[in-house]
Amino acid sequence: MRFKSLKLVLSILVIGFAVWFGTKWTSEAETTDTPGSANDPVVTKSYIDKQVAELVKAELAKQGGGVDDKKLQEMFDAFREEMAQSGGSSSKVEVVTVPVGKRLVAKDGAEFIVRAGKAMAYSSDANGISDLTDGVDIKNGKPVPNNHFILFPRGGRGVTAQVGQKAALTVLVRGDYEMQVQQ
Template sequence: MKKQAFRLTVAVICIGAAVWVGTRWSSEAEDSVVPGSVNDPVVTKSYIDKKLAELGNQSGSGGQGVDEKKLQEMLDAFRSELEQSGGGSQQVVVVTVPVGKRLIAKDGAEFIVRAGKAMAYSADSNGISDLTDGKDIKNGKAVPNDHLILFPRGGRGVTAQVGQKSGLTVLVRGEYEIQVQP
């Protein structure tokens, strides 16, 4: 009987502690997010309203209207800030890699091999990141078609497998260069 009472007491204490910890963590998480901050980068309607009100007050109209020139300057500044931070979208380019050459990625580039049989190229012991399978492809190993390959650091790439008659067709997002294989 004493054993059962002890187990029940321990269970009630554990559940109570878990509930208390859960409520403390959730309330701390809610307090730490400030709209428009780095932790909450989504632009909300209230943010736009606030910026438009500031812009209206600066134009001397007492908030009754917005100067179109000032609004255009604000939009241009926002666009340039996005481009500098890498927030602008990069286009995907179709690249044909001839046999005997390799496609080398710059920092942050992404590849998808669409046609041909590709092999990974890396000048060091590190491989390339296959995000589709979640694994590292080492130098000289086959790169599967239709898999998203990420290059966080440049200098690595893909090349056509030995004995292949035609080159590779690769979708590329980001900067790259084509090099002649030694």
């Protein structure tokens, strides 16, 4: 009889502890801030630009040199122009049609996605092209799957239409490239 009452008391303690722990754990999980709330606000680009401008003004004033709003705006405009020029065509996605008998060869850092047609990898050396979707290296002459993200860290590699294909390839390209005649 004494053993049964001990089991009953222990069972009640275990259940009580489980209920207490469950409510404590749940309440701690709910204390995380919701994105977009007052404790975790969504920040816009204009807000960041304004805060950076204020910090730059404060830092320049601290160093003894003052900058008016017009000069600060000119500095920002020059910076944006410089960033746009350094990004060049690499930030723009272009739809390129690759006719049969030609190959699309990437420059350093270009990205391709074959959208239509059957493509084969082209590489002038032993290395292939990087298929980031599957995480594999596609060797020269092997098929390139459609809708896969292909990266070219070094130029001189590309894609061409598979042998016997009559239709052109459609490829999305980000970065610099050139069209070459197959030999």
